[in-house]
Amino acid sequence: MFKSNTRKLIAVAMLSSLSFILMLLAFPLPALPAYLKVDFSDVPALIAAITMGPVAGIAVAFLKNVLDWFFSGSPTGVPVGHMANFVTSILFITPVYLIYKKVTSSKGMYLGLVAGTVSMAIGMTLLNYLVFLPMYAYFLNFPMETGSALMNTLVYGILPFNLIKGAFITVVMVLVFKKLKPYLDKVSQSYQLT
Amino acid sequence: MLEKMIFGRYIPGDSIVHRIDARAKLVFVFLFIAIVFLANNWITYGLLIAFTLTIVAVSGIRFYFIVSGLKPVLFLLVFTFLLHTFFTKEGTVLLDLGFTEIYTGGVIQGIFIAIRFFVLVVMTTILTLTTTPISITDALELLLNPLKKIKLPVHELALMMSISLRFIPTLMDETDKIMKAQMARGSDMTTGPFKERMKAVVPLLIPLFVSAFKRAEDLATAMEVRGYKGGEGRTRYRQLDWNLRDTVAILLLVVFAVGLFLLRS
Numbered sequence: 001m002f003k004s005n006t007r008k009l010i011a012v013a014m015l016s017s018l019s020f021i022l023m024l025l026a027f028p029l030p031a032l033p034a035y036l037k038v039d040f041s042d043v044p045a046l047i048a049a050i051t052m053g054p055v056a057g058i059a060v061a062f063l064k065n066v067l068d069w070f071f072s073g074s075p076t077g078v079p080v081g082h083m084a085n086f087v088t089s090i091l092f093i094t095p096v097y098l099i100y101k102k103v104t105s106s107k108g109m110y111l112g113l114v115a116g117t118v119s120m121a122i123g124m125t126l127l128n129y130l131v132f133l134p135m136y137a138y139f140l141n142f143p144m145e146t147g148s149a150l151m152n153t154l155v156y157g158i159l160p161f162n163l164i165k166g167a168f169i170t171v172v173m174v175l176v177f178k179k180l181k182p183y184l185d186k187v188s189q190s191y192q193l194t
Numbered sequence: 195m196l197e198k199m200i201f202g203r204y205i206p207g208d209s210i211v212h213r214i215d216a217r218a219k220l221v222f223v224f225l226f227i228a229i230v231f232l233a234n235n236w237i238t239y240g241l242l243i244a245f246t247l248t249i250v251a252v253s254g255i256r257f258y259f260i261v262s263g264l265k266p267v268l269f270l271l272v273f274t275f276l277l278h279t280f281f282t283k284e285g286t287v288l289l290d291l292g293f294t295e296i297y298t299g300g301v302i303q304g305i306f307i308a309i310r311f312f313v314l315v316v317m318t319t320i321l322t323l324t325t326t327p328i329s330i331t332d333a334l335e336l337l338l339n340p341l342k343k344i345k346l347p348v349h350e351l352a353l354m355m356s357i358s359l360r361f362i363p364t365l366m367d368e369t370d371k372i373m374k375a376q377m378a379r380g381s382d383m384t385t386g387p388f389k390e391r392m393k394a395v396v397p398l399l400i401p402l403f404v405s406a407f408k409r410a411e412d413l414a415t416a417m418e419v420r421g422y423k424g425g426e427g428r429t430r431y432r433q434l435d436w437n438l439r440d441t442v443a444i445l446l447l448v449v450f451a452v453g454l455f456l457l458r459s
Contacts, residue, residue, distance in 0.1 A: 006414050006417055006418055006422060006424075007410070007411070007414040009350055009353060009354055009357075009414075010354075010357060010410045010413050010414045010417070011406075011407060011410035011411075011414075012354055013353070013354040013355075013357035013358045013361070013410070014357070014358075014361060014365075014406040014407070014409055014410040014413075015406055016354065016358045017357075017358040017359075017361045017362045017365050017406075018365055018402055018403070018406050020358070020362060021362065021365055021366050021369055040395065040399070043399060044403070044406075047403060059351075059354065063351075063354055063355060063358055066355065067355075067358060067359070067362070070322060070327050070330060070359075071203065071322070071327075168392070171392055172392060172395055172396065172399070175392070175393065175396045176396055176399050176400060176403075179396070179400055180400055180403065180404075183404065187407055
């Protein structure tokens with residue numbers, strides 16, 4: 001992974017702390033249920049991915065969730081929610097990184113963020129259907145929702161929520177990126193040299 | 195809020211639960227999570243509660259802290275209880291509300307799930323209340339050491355973990371400072387139209403990123419100057435030692451699991 005690259009290791013650790021702090025500042029959205037919260041903890045992961053490569057971005061997402069698990073625990077014992085959050089971050093970061101690598105400009109970043117939002121929304125809807133909702137059902141001993149009720153949860157709950165979440169991160173990331181691009185270019189160059 | 199983050203949720207103490215090796219505690223909690231799923235009737239669920247409360251008593255932690263650990267999951271707990279009460283249609287009708295009926299099976303199911311929730315949350319809360327995050331990280335590194343064989347960067351992950359933990363209070367302090375500085379300039383992140391609020395987040399994020407990279411740079415230089423070169427042959431400042439009481443704790447849990455297995459229906 002980062003054998004001997006201490007600088008990258010530490011930058012990833014720093015961004016993970018930041019990501020964790022931003023996770024604590026989560027806020028609910030108006031007009032959606034209060035337990036669906038939006039936070040900007042994916043922004044540090046994105047920054048890590050575009051400056052130090054995709055593995056760094058994924059590492060930030062991973063550490064953020066481990067930290068949060070340390071500090072708040074998980075009601076199901078097995079941290080299903082944290083696993084879901086981790087996968088969401090990967091689904092969001094990867095397309096952004098891949099597109100931005102091809103088109104290293106603001107345009108590439110916008111395109112990537114839109115692609116990331118779409119991939120996150122669709123991916124999470126599918127994964128919730130296949131993995132996470134059954135897992136919750138198993139650990140909480142829920143009767144698993146079936147048929148139209150399940151479809152309703154997915155189509156009117158999870159899909160729009162992830163789209164909105166993605167849209168928020170996109171807006172903030174675009175604003176941050178506009179101001180920070182020269183600095184980020186410098187940083188990423190300094191990591192490529194070592 | 196800032197003070198609270200320095201040691202995670204750790205509360206210093208000198209009970210046997212505090213003194214047990216962090217590795218033993220981690221293994222204990224992971225085994226316990228699996229064991230909880232063995233319970234399926236009144237006796238076994240009762241035993242689970244008794245076992246958990248005994249550990250709470252032994253740990254010497256005031257019940258208030260345990261309850262505050264339960265607060266964030268209270269919503270989920272009540273929600274699952276109600277869901278089971280209203281939608282599990284087993285046993286006899288207990289109450290006829292007109293639009294729906296409540297069955298005894300549903301209420302019992304609800305209570306069982308609430309107990310499972312309760313013991314799981316209390317157990318993981320005790321782990322984090324009696325162990326510092328840093329020793330949990332050390333313990334995880336040692337426990338996962340064999341996975342180095344399959345090229346999992348265990349040492350690197352543990353290093354990143356402990357650096358993150360160390361810098362959470364520092365960066366939080368900084369976040370707080372920047373927020374106040376921006377507020378003093380008239381920025382408002384909590385009210386106003388949504389567009390304005392989004393815009394107000396940006397002047398908070400940018401200085402945070404720049405300073406995080408700067409701090410990382412300084413720390414990396416400091417570490418390299420002191421000869422840090424990865425995990426190979428590195429000695430430890432914080433030592434963990436496995437005693438007899440740690441083995442006994444694990445054995446007790448195994449005995450408890452066997453008991454549950456025999457009593458479950």
